[in-house]
Amino acid sequence: MVDSAPPAEPDGGRTRPGLAAAPRAGDLTTGWRLVMIITWTGVFLAFAGVWKASVEIGIRTWWIGPRSEPRPIVIQVIPFAVAIVVALAATYNVRRLPWTAVAGSLAIGLIALFDVSRSGGLALVEAAIGVGALLVALASFTGRYRAGPPATAGGAAGDGADGGTGNTSGPSGENGDGRRDGGEGWGGSGDGGPSSSRSTDG
Secondary structure, three states: OOEEOOOOOOOOOOOOOOOOOOOOOOOEOHHHHHHHHHHHHHHHHHHHHHHHHHHHHOOOOOOOOOOOOOOOHHHHOHHHHHHHHHHHHHHOOOOOHHHHHHHHHHHHHHHHHHOOOOOHHHHHHHHHHHHHHHHHHHHHHHHEEEOOOOHHHHHHHHHHHHHHHHHHHHHHHHHHHHHHHHHHHHHHHHHHOHHHHHHHHO
């Protein structure tokens, strides 16, 4: 189920010192990020198993290369680098993490495709690894935070309304009191009687 991200802070969403960063719309929930980390750690270990099997059965994958002429180390670590990049992206909560995982899964599928002509069995194992990672990546789209209501604008409007009400009621209350004070003063003038008696005498 998609969760709502908390409203943005008035400071523009910048992380305050000593406080954890608030989740952003499109980020994965903590549970799904953990699933991503576990999945791509499994991808790393699965390719370690493919390497071991390739060496033991004597059928080298294209990224390992033949025993007489092995591939450069930069080529040999491609599957492991893909797994590490996606796992680190999940660890550091990179934006659009599900799409990063999809791209990593497609890269694994491409690695398997190049091994079809060399070893159908190992290529099938590599393809299964890529498909499993892709299924998890697609399922993770359901675990993203969605944008919440703009609480900043709503709060400002609410504060303005309250302030307007307070300012309106204050003067009206004072005017009301003023009227009552004035009424009491007028009544006091009537009760005093000296002014009315002077008018009568005059």
